[in-house]
Amino acid sequence: MIIGNVNIERPLFLAPMEGVTDLPFRVICKRMGAGLVYTEFIASEALIRNVKKSFDKMNIIEEERPVSVQIFGDKIDSMVESAKICEDSGADIVDINFGCWVKKVVNNNAGAAFLKEPARLADMAEKVAQSISIPLTVKTRIGWDKNTIKILEVAELLNKTKVAAFAVHCRTREQGMKGNADWSWLPLVKSIAKMPVILNGDIFTPQDVKRAFEETGCDAVMIARGAIGNPFIFKNAVKLLDSGDLQEEPSVEERIRTCLEHLRLTIEYKGLPRGLYEFRKHYSGYLKGIYNNSVLRQELVVLESFDEVESKLMEYLEEIEARIQLV
Ligand SMILES: Cc1cc2nc3c(=O)[nH]c(=O)nc-3n(C[C@H](O)[C@H](O)[C@H](O)COP(=O)(O)O)c2cc1C
Numbered sequence: 001m002i003i004g005n006v007n008i009e010r011p012l013f014l015a016p017m018e019g020v021t022d023l024p025f026r027v028i029c030k031r032m033g034a035g036l037v038y039t040e041f042i043a044s045e046a047l048i049r050n051v052k053k054s055f056d057k058m059n060i061i062e063e064e065r066p067v068s069v070q071i072f073g074d075k076i077d078s079m080v081e082s083a084k085i086c087e088d089s090g091a092d093i094v095d096i097n098f099g100c101w102v103k104k105v106v107n108n109n110a111g112a113a114f115l116k117e118p119a120r121l122a123d124m125a126e127k128v129a130q131s132i133s134i135p136l137t138v139k140t141r142i143g144w145d146k147n148t149i150k151i152l153e154v155a156e157l158l159n160k161t162k163v164a165a166f167a168v169h170c171r172t173r174e175q176g177m178k179g180n181a182d183w184s185w186l187p188l189v190k191s192i193a194k195m196p197v198i199l200n201g202d203i204f205t206p207q208d209v210k211r212a213f214e215e216t217g218c219d220a221v222m223i224a225r226g227a228i229g230n231p232f233i234f235k236n237a238v239k240l241l242d243s244g245d246l247q248e249e250p251s252v253e254e255r256i257r258t259c260l261e262h263l264r265l266t267i268e269y270k271g272l273p274r275g276l277y278e279f280r281k282h283y284s285g286y287l288k289g290i291y292n293n294s295v296l297r298q299e300l301v302v303l304e305s306f307d308e309v310e311s312k313l314m315e316y317l318e319e320i321e322a323r324i325q326l327v
Helices: 023-032 044-048 052-056 076-088 111-116 118-131 151-159 185-192 206-216 232-243 252-270 274-287 293-300 306-326
Strands: 012-014 036-038 067-072 093-098 136-143 165-172 197-200 220-223
Touching (some): 023 036, 044 067, 111 136, 118 151, 151 165, 185 206, 206 232
Parallel strands (some): 012 036, 093 136
């Protein structure tokens, strides 16, 4: 598919996730088959004030392209300026967050607060889109609450802008992350939108990916929680979509080798000890469902080097293989 002038190999996107979609995780998901990866959201005010931590979120390597850099904020001038900074820093696409539900963001009139005023949302999107030469996309929700579903109005308004595509997290702001994502809005949105529409919300398996395309007619799917500790979802969805085959669950060995590669990249990009400490939150995802995982995780989180983690995981793998041979 194409977004603006950016060619995207597969309509399987890794969603923006603060604290999760850093460079190493994006690279892992890309290798597994994600067609487009998003950075964590970045405050426009921080970018224009040159805050290093925010700039670091925009570090991109060739292997992961195309990459969409997501920004948020309430002031048009700051958003325009920060979008230009993203473009100059090598983003392939800039995305505006109009969906964040957390109070800190909404109370500052940013994120999902825009859903209260669709005209302000479209105006912000158009001004930012006009200020850059790479594509501008937006990510939003279906509405503020169940009585104020705004997504159809938003779709109409975005048609009149230079926005190249938009993603819909099929929940309201009021829902936060609770309840189910309501995909039934997507076919209606698709009937209005003159640009690609990306479905987001509650995609946890390759079968969900297939069903999302079949039931909603969306142009792409965006996966968030379903990819945490499970980047294999991209590989398995590609297989299911391309050949109709359902890949078996990743083996313990594949989980461990991917975990180690992810850790290696994290240490390479963040250094020690930060990389090792920040990575600790990923162990539970990679080790989910495997024998004695909670004990193993407790042993891993106190280790202080890559080599120690590697030895521990390889020792565990040998133990598992020996057990399998005994059975
Ligand atoms: C840990 C975490 C961090 C998130 N950070 C962002 C973010 O920075 N920007 C954004 O637009 N959405 C963010 N989200 C929302 C997701 O992108 C996505 O819209 C939501 O999780 C629903 O998709 P899912 O059902 O596939 O998880 C975050 C979600 C999670 C779980």
